Amino acid sequence: MPPVLCAICHTERALIKRPKNHQKLCKACFIRIFEDEVHHTITSSELFFRGERVAIGASGGKDSTVLASVLKTLNERHGYGVDLILLSIDEGIKGYRDDSLETVKRNAKQYDMPLKIVGYDELYGWTMDQVVETIGKKGNCTYCGVFRRQALDRGAKMLGIKHVVTGHNADDVAETILMNLLRGDLPRLSRSTSIVTGSDASAVKRSKPLKYAYEKEIVLYAHHKKLDYFSTECIYSPEAFRGSARSLIKSLEKVRPSAILDVVRSGEDMARLVPGATSDSCGCKGKTPSSHASADEDNVGGCGSANGQATGGEMAAMDRQLRENEVAEAANLETEITTTKTTPAPTSTSTSNGHRPDKQRIKERSKPGTPGLPIIPKQKLGTCEKCGYMSSQKLCQACMLLEGLNKNRPEISI
Known part of the structure; x- marks a missing residue:
């Protein structure tokens, strides 16, 4: 059987099978x-x-x-x-x-x-x-x-x-x-x-x-x-x-x-x-460089x-649309539930057993981001109070770990 030639230069003998796409190449x-x-x-x-x-x-x-x-x-x-x-x-x-x-x-x-x-x-x-x-x-x-x-x-x-x-x-x-x-x-x-x-x-x-x-x-x-x-x-x-x-x-x-x-x-x-x-x-x-493109379905550059x-743009657009829908639903829920009743309703913000009235509970559940994806607050980057390294907390992770280690460090007698 004749030797397999390189898929790129077609002159040298192929010595390597690329793990990424199984393409046979010379050195x-x-x-x-x-x-x-x-x-x-x-x-x-x-x-x-x-x-x-x-x-x-x-x-x-x-x-x-x-x-x-x-x-x-x-x-x-x-x-x-x-x-x-x-x-x-x-x-x-x-x-x-x-x-x-x-x-x-x-x-x-x-x-x-x-x-x-x-x-x-x-x-x-x-x-x-x-x-x-x-x-x-x-x-x-x-x-x-x-x-x-x-x-x-x-x-x-x-x-x-x-x-x-x-x-x-x-x-x-x-x-x-x-x-x-x-x-x-x-x-x-x-x-x-x-x-x-x-x-x-x-x-x-x-x-x-x-x-x-x-x-x-x-x-x-x-x-x-x-x-x-x-x-x-x-x-x-x-x-x-x-x-x-x-x-x-x-x-x-x-x-x-x-x-x-x-x-x-x-x-x-x-x-x-x-x-x-x-x-x-x-x-x-x-997108792979044109010089390395291949018709193979699994070829990757x-x-x-x-x-x-x-x-990823489609997914981000979908996420934005879901949030807009939640806002719209929240507005509709608040207008639909304002009905009058013949029996008197509690006027306080909460009942004796700690439960809020239905309208207030629905308003809270209807806020944007609830019960959908939560809005995660962005961390504010500062500096560690102890070492001055960048951290979003008072102490950076390294200093917190060092505190625990230093507490367990055995005393050295002189």
Whole structure:
């Protein structure tokens, strides 16, 4: 049987079957398409501007290593004009983070990028090994997640940088969407699906250039580019809830390769329905670049499949129409029930048993947003009274967690 030729160049032998759409490609075409799709995501979403200093959240793993390599390549190829810096967080996990940081140090030399390392012990007075020793392995990912997000912002602030890019891929975003749905946390969908998080009020903007890249394709890219990365999983992560969502996503991917991007697109659409929240996506609104388009029904490009999918505008319009109908119904109910009765009715606002008259109860039930979708008040972003980090509460999450840890810290005798 003759060798299968690449579906793009039709000259070289196909060596790679893309997990995203099962397209058979040669090594050179796969690398080029992967980089072109990331470039498409960056330019269509306008992630960077010329002269901007950008910190890459580097852990030494496959995602951040590929992100650093791709951004360096695209920055030189397309002239983004951005200044790239590696920013690593040392959580203080012996046998895991100390080894991965050695990989990051090698990457800094390979990509000729400055490197800044910030540790939990330096910022919070605790390492993750000490946290786990105090609270146990169950729930420790909550502490690490809160500390890490704040540590990235603090590290960027130390460097005078206002933009941090992370290596979150399509699998990560799909897992987060499922986790929020399973927990019933719809308001968080907006932040979890946005390719850019942060606003003018926040000190640091975050973006995910690999948001539409499959994890398997990131591994293939790292393999064929012979990138140096650390592949050991965190020793504390098997207890995390994310593992259940990851298993479900992998099962769906086996049945339908585009399932990951379908979940991402569905999450973006659902996020638009959350009152007071917005969700952004790639500027192309799911349309694949023409050079990579295919007649295959399941073919998907850099930003997901637009085949048979709505952009979310229809759902938002439907939500607005429902609210307008509720207002109209409320007005009609109030005029229809004003009837006179021969028997005297209570004049007080409530009866002796605490129940309100029928008319008042109907008015309250007929208010816009009740019993339909509730109007969720927008949080006002301020600063933590203790550390000065941005927070909508008096104390930020990190300080609240630290208070509980410090109470349980054993006294050290001198």
